[in-house]
Amino acid sequence: MDRSLSSRDFHDGNAYADDSYLHLLLRSTRPELVTRHGARLEAFGRWVAAEVDAAAAYTDHEAPPRLVEAGEGGDPAARLVINPRYAAVHREAYRHGMVGLNHGSRPEPFLLTFLMGYLLSEADISIHCPVTLTGAVALVLDRLAPAELKGRYLEPLTRMDGTAATGGTWATERDGGSDVGASTTIARATNDGLRLSGFKWFCSNAGSDLALATARPEGAPPGSSGLGLYLVPRLKSDGSPNGYRIRRLKDKLGTRGLPTGEIDLTDAFAHEIAPPPRGFKLMMEALEFSRVHNIFAAAGAQRRAFTEALRHAAGRSAFGAPILSYPMVQSSLLDIQMELEASLGMAVMAADVFDEVWRRDGSAGEESRAWLRLLVAAAKYRTAEQAVRAASAAIEMLGGIGYTEEYATARLLRDAQVLTVWEGTANIQALELLRILAGPADGARILSNLLAPGLEQLPNPLQDLAKPIRGAIAGIGAAAGRIRSQPQNGPAQARILLEKTADVLSAATLLATAKTRLVESDARSALVARRYIDRRFTRRDLTHDASLAEPVLFYEAIEPGEL
Ligand SMILES: Cc1cc2nc3c(=O)[nH]c(=O)nc-3n(C[C@H](O)[C@H](O)[C@H](O)COP(=O)(O)OP(=O)(O)OC[C@H]3O[C@@H](n4cnc5c(N)ncnc54)[C@H](O)[C@@H]3O)c2cc1C
Numbered sequence: 154m155d156r157s158l159s160s161r162d163f164h165d166g167n168a169y170a171d172d173s174y175l176h177l178l179l180r181s182t183r184p185e186l187v188t189r190h191g192a193r194l195e196a197f198g199r200w201v202a203a204e205v206d207a208a209a210a211y212t213d214h215e216a217p218p219r220l221v222e223a224g225e226g227g228d229p230a231a232r233l234v235i236n237p238r239y240a241a242v243h244r245e246a247y248r249h250g251m252v253g254l255n256h257g258s259r260p261e262p263f264l265l266t267f268l269m270g271y272l273l274s275e276a277d278i279s280i281h282c283p284v285t286l287t288g289a290v291a292l293v294l295d296r297l298a299p300a301e302l303k304g305r306y307l308e309p310l311t312r313m314d315g316t317a318a319t320g321g322t323w324a325t326e327r328d329g330g331s332d333v334g335a336s337t338t339i340a341r342a343t344n345d346g347l348r349l350s351g352f353k354w355f356c357s358n359a360g361s362d363l364a365l366a367t368a369r370p371e372g373a374p375p376g377s378s379g380l381g382l383y384l385v386p387r388l389k390s391d392g393s394p395n396g397y398r399i400r401r402l403k404d405k406l407g408t409r410g411l412p413t414g415e416i417d418l419t420d421a422f423a424h425e426i427a428p429p430p431r432g433f434k435l436m437m438e439a440l441e442f443s444r445v446h447n448i449f450a451a452a453g454a455q456r457r458a459f460t461e462a463l464r465h466a467a468g469r470s471a472f473g474a475p476i477l478s479y480p481m482v483q484s485s486l487l488d489i490q491m492e493l494e495a496s497l498g499m500a501v502m503a504a505d506v507f508d509e510v511w512r513r514d515g516s517a518g519e520e521s522r523a524w525l526r527l528l529v530a531a532a533k534y535r536t537a538e539q540a541v542r543a544a545s546a547a548i549e550m551l552g553g554i555g556y557t558e559e560y561a562t563a564r565l566l567r568d569a570q571v572l573t574v575w576e577g578t579a580n581i582q583a584l585e586l587l588r589i590l591a592g593p594a595d596g597a598r599i600l601s602n603l604l605a606p607g608l609e610q611l612p613n614p615l616q617d618l619a620k621p622i623r624g625a626i627a628g629i630g631a632a633a634g635r636i637r638s639q640p641q642n643g644p645a646q647a648r649i650l651l652e653k654t655a656d657v658l659s660a661a662t663l664l665a666t667a668k669t670r671l672v673e674s675d676a677r678s679a680l681v682a683r684r685y686i687d688r689r690f691t692r693r694d695l696t697h698d699a700s701l702a703e704p705v706l707f708y709e710a711i712e713p714g715e716l
Pocket residue numbers: 321322323324325327328329330331332355356357358405408413571574575576577578579580581
């Protein structure tokens with residue numbers, strides 16, 4: 154970050170162009186993406202700063218969505234009042250290609266649209282969510298649904314002309330959120346097609362044009378293996394409203410701009426995407442896509458927390474000096490920044506593997522799929538936790554004003570908290586990780602095989618830093634081996650393994666960036682990696698060098714001799 158940016162408000166900047174770390178990371182991992190799409194991302198970053206943020210504050214404070222009374226049997230969306238600014242920003246996100254770019258005759262990598270999600274969540278998680286849901290429906294239709302459904306429904310979701318249809322995913326029920334297999338919604342075959350009846354408990358982007366819904370065909374077995382996956386249009390093919398109703402909207406801590414409804418399905422017309430037992434598996438594919446978006450959203454929230462905190466620290470004086478000159482202030486900022494860089498690094502890693510797994514030639518192997526699940530579980534957990542911490546730390550940095558609704562930080566904290574809950578809580582990520590690490594995929598071996606060579610090839614000053622990481626990878630392997638022979642002990646170890654795996658992945662990405670920067674005689678990223686490893690692995694006392702704090706915070710090059 155150029156020092157002059159520390160005095161510029163978010164809305165006067167450019168969420169993409171101003172993000173020094175994002176540029177460092179993409180230059181070293183995906184330079185061709187920057188070459189091809191830099192201008193697109195720059196336009197997107199300008200829009201996020203100039204328009205999305207102000208609209209988000211307005212919707213959150215003044216005009217959240219609401220339901221109005223209407224007679225039975227009408228269009229479910231007609232009861233929903235969405236303010237025009239929210240609706241316009243939502244439409245514009247699709248016009249920028251957040252869904253459309255990944256489909257059609259020349260699909261772009263998902264990394265591109267995940268990155269847009271990162272930028273978007275710096276300003277509004279309440280818009281990023283419905284775009285994610287629409288993307289999940291499009292992915293399932295494009296790649297997993299019967300050709301007839303794809304032919305009929307994909308095109309409207311992928312339009313980039315401001316008329317895109319939007320999607321929702323309805324899995325959670327009152328008795329089954331984490332435990333989706335407890336679902337009681339019934340799918341009934343009639344002479345006139347399939348009909349769904351049940352009660353969906355959390356339906357974000359309520360009023361969407363299409364939704365994926367889990368349901369159990371009559372007579373199917375209990376549990377997740379008895380679930381099918383269905384496509385529920387809001388309007389039937391003759392234009393009449395489908396058989397469902399938004400019962401009420403959730404009154405939420407955050408993401409207040411996002412309409413999250415409870416939905417009664419009463420003989421709602423539906424298309425079958427996959428019968429049991431494949432239905433649940435397909436919904437999990439959609440969920441994995443949403444989890445990667447969640448990782449990017451959490452990194453975006455951290456980025457916003459960091460820039461708000463740094464800007465304030467640079468401009469505020471107390472006791473006769475800018476607060477940025479105080480070592481404890483510097484240290485808090487360095488901690489937010491270090492976790493942000495680890496989060497963004499894991500996000501890009503996960504997106505790269507996601508792109509590999511979803512390659513259209515279907516060449517990805519089982520190992521890549523297992524690696525993706527492992528990465529996503531650990532990164533979803535860690536980045537969401539850090540988003541909340543960063544938002545909280547930013548409020549503290551701003552002091553009293555940070556706690557008021559006049560600043561973005563209060564909304565940021567309220568919104569960030571949802572990132573830990575939706576798409577699966579920490580315990581659910583821990584159980585997923587356990588299945589991969591200690592299950593038939595032998596994820597512990599994959600983790601070691603994929604990370605060890607990079608750690609071996611680090612240049613000298615970084616080799617010492619890599620030692621505890623190698624030790625932790627061996628420790629994860631040993632723990633997975635013990636769990637394999639005594640699986641009943643797995644759940645008690647799962648959170649510890651989740652924590653350790655997230656530490657290892659974070660350190661690995663920070664060291665990888667440190668290595669590429671050292672080649673260009675810049676030790677800044679190595680200092681960040683060292684801080685991270687001291688904090689999370691060796692628990693060495695941190696020495697604070699005030700002369701280096703500001704260059705690190707402002708992304709200035711640092712002589713390798715300083716290491
Ligand atoms: C704002 C918002 C929007 C949402 N939008 C959608 C949406 O659009 N579509 C949708 O389908 N869902 C949506 N959800 C629902 C969300 O995905 C679920 O709330 C979440 O998956 C948790 O499920 P639950 O609420 O039933 O909690 P539970 O599953 O009851 O979990 C409660 C606690 O128990 C723990 N727990 C559960 N099982 C285990 C276990 N085996 N071992 C250890 N701990 C366990 C969990 O970790 C958690 O801490 C939304 C939620 C929110 C808050």
